[in-house]
Amino acid sequence: MAIRVLVVDDAMFMRSMIKDILVNAGGRYEIVGEASNGREAIARFRELNPELVTMDIVMPQLDGIEATREILKVDPAAVIVMCSAMGQEALVVESISAGAKDFIVKPFTSDRVLQVLAKVLPGAAGGSAAP
């Protein structure tokens, strides 16, 4: 059974990169939705109840850290992985304190993304890209 993923990033190309990595992971992931800001992420989470959220940190309207806090109020067991840019260490630490399970640094590589997701979701074991 594929793991249902919500991809949150204000940059369409970044969402596209994540989607490409996950849909090429041998059927282990299914992209069920996308959001381009924190508010939309919360709404989509309530609507879709995904098993995993990839969450950008710096976004308009509501940032990824606040969105993470709100989503965890909705579902304390939500699995959220933050997507940070280089140089955002302080924000990553704050995200983890807010309840995010792990983080990946942009620009992404397949191996790193799949490795992190396999770590936070044991059901996604495999950890390497599709052949």
Added chain:
Amino acid sequence: MLEPIITFEVLSEWFGLMASDVREVARLRGVRPVPRAPDVIAGLAEVHGRLVTLIDLERLLPAGETRVPSGARAPCEGSGPEEFGVVLALPYEHLGILVRSEVDVASGVADSGPGPGGAASWLRARLPVGDRLLNLLSLPELVSRVEETIRKGFRPRSSGTLDEEN
């Protein structure tokens, strides 16, 4: 009223964006190519801590004008001319145009009549500036074209693709 226009060259053509459509012009320290990304994406570059998706205008232009043949694109990293990112003034997206020429400022009248239309709807106007013709880009049309291309997704994987990423 004359307004500032950020200008640059792509191949042999002269392009511009209204300064109000540009957030900043940044000297790029390195552009990271993204394997299998849509052709119009030149790569990613960090500008003040934000990752900017760079548009390859050479690839985005309609075929038959300044479009370069496949494989003729200059390498993104390493040698070559200095590279600039003309970061677009957009509320959400972090998009920029990769420029491998000098970036300059000219003046022009933004609303100088209808644009060329048709296949060149991505142009807001063609403005005579001095003895040259400036192709003034339409920001909404440019973004719309890029988004349309991104929406089509990445190129399919082939064997060896992963090696490109590492």
